[in-house]
Amino acid sequence: MTENAIPTTPPPERRRFAFDLRAASPFIALLALILLGAVVNPDFLTASNLTNVVTRSAFIAIIAVGATFVIAGGGLDLSVGSMAAFTAGLMILTLNKLGGAETSTLLMAMGVALMVSAACGLFNGLFVTIGKIEPFIVTLGTMGIFRSLVIFLAAGGTITLRDSGMREMYRPIYFGSVLGIPIPVLAILAVAGLGALLLYKTPFGRHVVAIGSNEDVARYSGVPINRVRLLTYVIQGVCVGIAVLIYVPRLGSATPTTGLLWELQAITAVVIGGTALRGGVGRIWGTVAGAVILELVANIMVFSNFVSEYLVGAVQGSIIIIAMLVQRSLQRAR
Amino acid sequence: MKHVILKSLAVAGLAAGLSSAAFAQPKTVTIAVSIPAATHGWTGGVVYHAEETAKQLEKLHPGLKVIVKTSPDGAAQANALEDLMAQKVDALVVLPFNSDELTNPAREVKKRGTFITVVDRGLKDASIQDIYVAGNNPEFGRVAGKYFVDNLKQGNVVVFRGIPTVIDEERVTNFEKALEGSGVKVIDKQYANWNRDDAFRVMQDYLAKHPKIDAVWASDDDMALGIMEAIRQSKREDIKFVLGGAGMKDMIKKVMDGDKMIPADVSYPPAMIATAMNVTAAHFYGSAPMRGTYVLNAQLITKDNAKDHYFPNSPF
């Protein structure tokens, strides 16, 4: 391939408005799914249903934005689901402990949640960077640790927000909306917007992509590998914390099954979004589209009258694989 | 877990010292209890009741030692059975994760002459067990179905299933059987994994899909809580009530307080583990050997009898 340069080199031109099919393909898949849904059941295409779906995808979308950083940097975090449950549990316990229904109480508990999740991320990151242990093993370990801690905190049962006044005050964070847009959707946009800014426009983001692309090259270029990698895990933690802030007001409780398999959903969303699992490419908005796709597939399954409930999993899996196939062939056709 | 055992040893030792003067040597018996770890509200309840009962039994019968062991999945439970056998136990009370995986390990235990009590989920081979204590899953479905027929008379019902298992299958089949010939119609059913988040999601979708829903069979109290939130968000008035199941304390409280949306519940008490342990202990310390099957019938809990089912200290 080294000799394919053309004989007479014309001055190189930068294509300013090149249409990047690879970046657009998750959105094309999203549109295709919406069409499929409309065909399956006309009631699917109502504003309230679509709003519900996008709102519900908030947890996975926000967590997956963090996962985009970790994965683009060549890492992996399997502990996010357990981390979310653990953080939610601690947050509710804090609210119960402080009691009352004051705004200050809520803000304090929110602070606790963000600090706990960031600390969990830091914990993962330190083992990966300083401890030099495979991220798969580290986060598989912490996945078990965080999950057990929730079960321990809940004594096997449920951690429930007791104060009904607080419950009512906090509830609009999930169920409320501003200018007709649900607050969780605004949260997705804010987190993804910040994430995109961080990943695409800052030296840190560039460094994340560089270490995911080739750690040696990054090291030889003077990139502070450990610091960058550590920060990706902390960002992942903070994203989990933000997701928890929206999760808790929904049902006001954390159970041992909270966040179960969220890690897989987050990773799937990231990959559907076009981020390479081996690192080196990160697509924040694609990730958000991926998270909405996952929620949409489940929604369409409920809306379809012809899929037996026994086969929902199979059809769901097939749709995801087909969506990826379509994406890949779109990219090749370029 | 450790402190329970240590304490029980101390109690047993003390009791032995005291009683030896008055009576002959007290009978020393070890009962092992193998149950799933608390990963769901109901299993959390099982663990709570098992530990409470262990304490009570040890106090009641000097010389009795109860070892409670929880396992996170079927394979781990099979290993746990082997470990327990190494400690020379006289009886095993087991709530198996699933029938297939644990039938053979339980048979191995039986071969050593251990007394076996099986709880809730039956083994493949009924000859292994000396005692079988079970909730009645078909009855659970039937009682719920009957409630819909009696109270709704006619209308559209959506159904929430749990995790695909025999338990779930028995409940749902008998629920539908009970509705036969009535005006109550099941218009949709989906799995929501006995999980509140999943139930919330499915209920939102049901509400968007079906313009008129008269009542909801949640089949589980955890799921009922998620469903209630989704209904509240939709501000829909057509749904008359939600029927859960299992007897979670929060739900029983609602029934007691006369909540319109939660007029009743169907019991499937995690306390069945306590029954099983008591019966097993009675086999050793009672006057007659115990054998047979004990079925705890699923009861309809209404405002009138809710008091009897309310355990405020239980985590479930």
Added chain:
Amino acid sequence: MAFVLEAREIGKSFGPVEVLRGIPLALKAGEVHAVIGENGAGKSTLMRILSGHLQPSAGSLAMDDAPTVFANPVAAESRGIVLVHQEILLAPDLSIAQNLFLGREMRRGPFVDDAAMNRIAAAKMAELGARLDPNTPIRELSIAQRQLVQIARALLAPHRVVIFDEPTATLSGVEAEALFLAIHELKAKGVAVLYISHRLPEVKAITDRVTVLRDGRHVATRDAAELDPAGMARLMVGRDMANLYPPRTPAPEGEIVLEARDVAVPGYVETASFALRKGEILGFAGLIGAGRTELFEGLVGLRPCRGEVRQEGKPVSFRDAAQSMAAGIVYLSEDRKGKGLLLQQDLRVNLTLAALSRFAKSGLVAESQEWAELDKAIAAFDIRARRKEMLAGQLSGGNQQKLLLAKMMLLEPRIVIIDEPTRGIDIGTKEQIYRFIAELAAQGRSIVVISSEMPELIGLCHRVIVMKAGRIAGEVTGDEIAEDPIMFLATGVHEEEVVEMAAGAA
């Protein structure tokens, strides 16, 4: 006489871009035929057509005078045409023997016959002059040794035509000699050898005929005896190449900018002391494995290293590359693809990676400034890219090296360490890089050139330090800088003896 393999007016276009036009090439049994040309001349494309990796857009192939088509590399291989790739294509965790037989394992019943494979692998490697345990994993071999494994693997298949694509690019003198002997034996057995190389002296030494390509066209096919390296270069470039190296300047007498005293890099360098002056071009010669690369990786903080290092008189110790860069020292790795550039990222990202903080404005990267810098670099370093959004991996080797230079020069270093500056690079680009190195020195920067190519050390450096087995073996300066004294220091024997020893070993 029939030609074993013949290309008849071969042409190849990729879309609208024509990379080959009307190329004739005829290989005789028992000849070594060189194909030379600058990067972009079309050599690799021609090789890929001859070996079935690409289909020609025009013209045809023939074997033994009968027209033939190779649908894919497997078809070509079944006809006895094997290609030794330039890139290392081996499984790093498998052993030498496992790699040699990968995909064609010898069996005894249902099991692989490891004993037989190890025996044959050891013998084949010995034929190439490498006495290695066939159980050694590839990961533990040097790049040169991997190249030999790759050659041995290609020669394992029955072959009538063997195509070598830059086989000596990563080999040092002694290792290359062993390869030349192997080629000589192939020739004696009547095999046709097609040989692509940038090293013109060795083309002159070992080939019978030479075909020159320029800009995708055939320029000439001559007997090697008629041409000298300068003549070959002239045909390749289309102009006189007498001055490959910039004019020599007197050795600078300025102050010492970097001094190493008893520096040790565990496992690689036992002890090394040297000094580098302002404006000096200091060469580092030695065999592969002598510890040159590791010494400098240690100095700039990329490996653990002990000993005393002084920069401009002050003791320094770098924990990572960021620190040495901040101190004005840059190191350009010999492994451009593995450690120099992000092949999957575009030119802009690569260019600014090391100096990214300079492009940050209130926390954000100023992209317009990056694009402007790329324009400047493309002009200043003559980087030939079809499009600015190209990935670094899509550039030719020479252009990658220019991009790497541009990337490191953004840091405005005072000391530049270049490891194998022209490995796998054509002669036209070499000249540019040499000129560039000389300019850097003239600007008062100090340069260290680590190279296995003797002529470039001789042509470029004020002074050459020779390393041998993790120690400094000696130093040559001024008129002493010549092949024989360097070889003597590197090996402990004089050059003629080396050739004799190699001949005796085979």
